[in-house]
Amino acid sequence: MKSCRPHSPWTPWLFLAPFLALFSAFIAWPLLRSLILAFEQTFGPRTVTYVGLLNFRFMLHDPMFWVAVRNTALFAFGTLVIQVPAALALALLLNRPALRGRALFRLVFFSPTIVGTVFVGVIFSVLLERRTGLVNTLLHGLIRSWNPDFAWVDGFVMPSLILASLWLSVGFNMAYLLAALQNVPSDQLDAASIDGANAWQRFWHVTFPAIQPVLNILVLLTLVGSFQLFDLPFILYADSFGNGPNNAALSIVTYLYQTGFRSGDLGYASAIGWVLTLVLVAAALLHRRLSRHEEAGS
């Protein structure tokens, strides 16, 4: 038998040291620095002025910031309300053993996740182009009264973003829910059937409680992801630097990016970033509390 050598009490720290060094250098210090930056105005690291709460005070009266907040909240709401139920519906459909070609459908629905946001954004803008886009050309060919210049992307900014996001992410959420559905105990479903429960009752009283923890995580991930909206509007509305017509596509992160990297106002951008972080943390805590309450209730 191999003898076990005694270790110094510092050995665990030695193992942790690489992680701690990297964490400090690339996570903790930048976080701390960005917090300090939120109270400063800078022109590069050499020219710095402490401005106290000026950045936060300005934010309260900055109309563009509130436009970005409104747009982001709308997008998050639309995404939550449509994407999670759509993913659940797809998962339920593709979980049916009787469905032929299930594997193919799963691949098809999951594939937009693989290709990525930029690709989806470009495809969407080409499909929905005025006059030359596939959708308008097809609709005008089928229905003569259809306006070939119908402005899908410019006229319906938020629906376009939500739809593109749905296409991109629904397959990813579906994969999570499929995994959860496959873990629903079949004996409980069988017992419910024997007891005379119909399909809806089986879903609501057996399936739904079983997949609820995964649904809770998905809701949280979707919410956090929605508040980080940046790349889709940046691709779809490249002409206006991601703002869209009348700033209808301007998200909080896009505004943060423009402020920090186009205007060079890193202090204000940091302040926006911290407010976004606090909003997300608050949303996550609220969601956690509600989830626990629901789980305790059930």
Next chain:
Amino acid sequence: MISFLAYWWRRFSPKTMVCHFFAEIVRSLSPGICFVLGLGVVSATIVALLPVAPHDGLQIWVGDGNHAMLYRALAPEWNRRHPDLPLRVSLIVGPALQSRMLSGFYSGTPVADLIEVERGQIGQVFAGPLEDIGFADLSDRLAQEGLLAKINTSSFSPWTSRGHIFGLPHDVHPVMLIYRADLVEAAGIDVGQIETWADYFRLMRPLLKDLDGDGYIDRYPLTVSLTNPFFSEIFLLQGGGGYFDPAGHPTLNSATNVRILAQLGGWYAGPDRMIGDVNMYTGSGLRQLGEGYAIALPGADWYLGSLSVSLPKMAGKFKIMPLPAWAKGGRRTSVNGGTMLGITKASKHPEAAWELAKYLYFSPVMARRLFELTHIVSPMKTNWSQTYYDQPDPYYSGQPVGRMCLQQAPDVPTRPASPYFSSAIQLVNSALNQLMQVADRSATSDPAKLEPDARRLLDQAQRDLVAQMNRNVFLAGAKP
């Protein structure tokens, strides 16, 4: 970590501490891990000790492929004359160039001796105190060598901050009206009768057509990209408006801007809409131009070159003319885009960099190559008499496009620079979009009726911009 080191310090002398430290590591880890760790340390040391590639000569960062090609072609001649300072041209894509340039200016990371910067990238360079701007002030050199008088005056404006010039202008970029001569002439329209925009839309109105009888307009007399704020700028500058005065104060709600925005709102929307929405920088836009959806569009000299490369099959179908004026006798051009060449303060060879900058931007050889490759006309007035500008261009139906652009060059409007330029164009474009909604809702294209709303929206835009600018503690001289 500190207490860890303190523990070792207490137990051992500094000399033995190191030995014990490594002994402890070796004792704690398996031989395999020790080997991998050792390999990592050795390879990292070797990489750190590798000599840095030599940076001799003069380096120039360029964001445009055509420019890089031209400068590389001129490099042998320069290198022959300056064997001790050979020219090294680096092509860096726009956003990467901006990041590297700003990192260099902010933090002292290495930058080139000369950097070519586009107009959209310069604002951030001018956002801080004057002494912290990373480019050398060229005002005195330009004055001493008499270049201020030799170069088109308005070309300096985007590269000037608080009265100091930080770059040599690469171009003039006069905007012309590019139109489908085949369609216009087939309709019997004589563009010679057009002097103002009112003339233009009156004469071109017969071309505003529903060609297939489906109830939708298939051809507009003029097209721009309504979401691209640079098109509004073309009209504003042409009409004497703009975003900032020469002192850098915002002028978004000037009377001229209000009048022009009200007119644009009526052209862009409402029942008497005259301008189609086409993004000419996309494949779709070019296709619509080729198919005749767009009859005409405003385009600078660089776009004339770009169009001839993008749509070669349309050769002989386009012509250009000066922009119609806002009023009789008014300005017949505007300006769009722009590039400068700046000498970085970090350059170790500022004198040679200055010589190179003049060689690249103002030599007749370079001016000719630039025009032939891109249709861009030189900002150096002494080059304007060159005969290559008079050559007929077969793509534009045999017109001497160079000469036609140069005839408008002296009238190109000035564009005072500001770090808040990006915000300003966004705010004005947002006001225009809202005005278009007003025009559609109230079913009017009458500029007189739209003017109160234009004023209200631009007043709001001005207030928002002033609030942004007032926050900047570094721009004391440019605050409203």
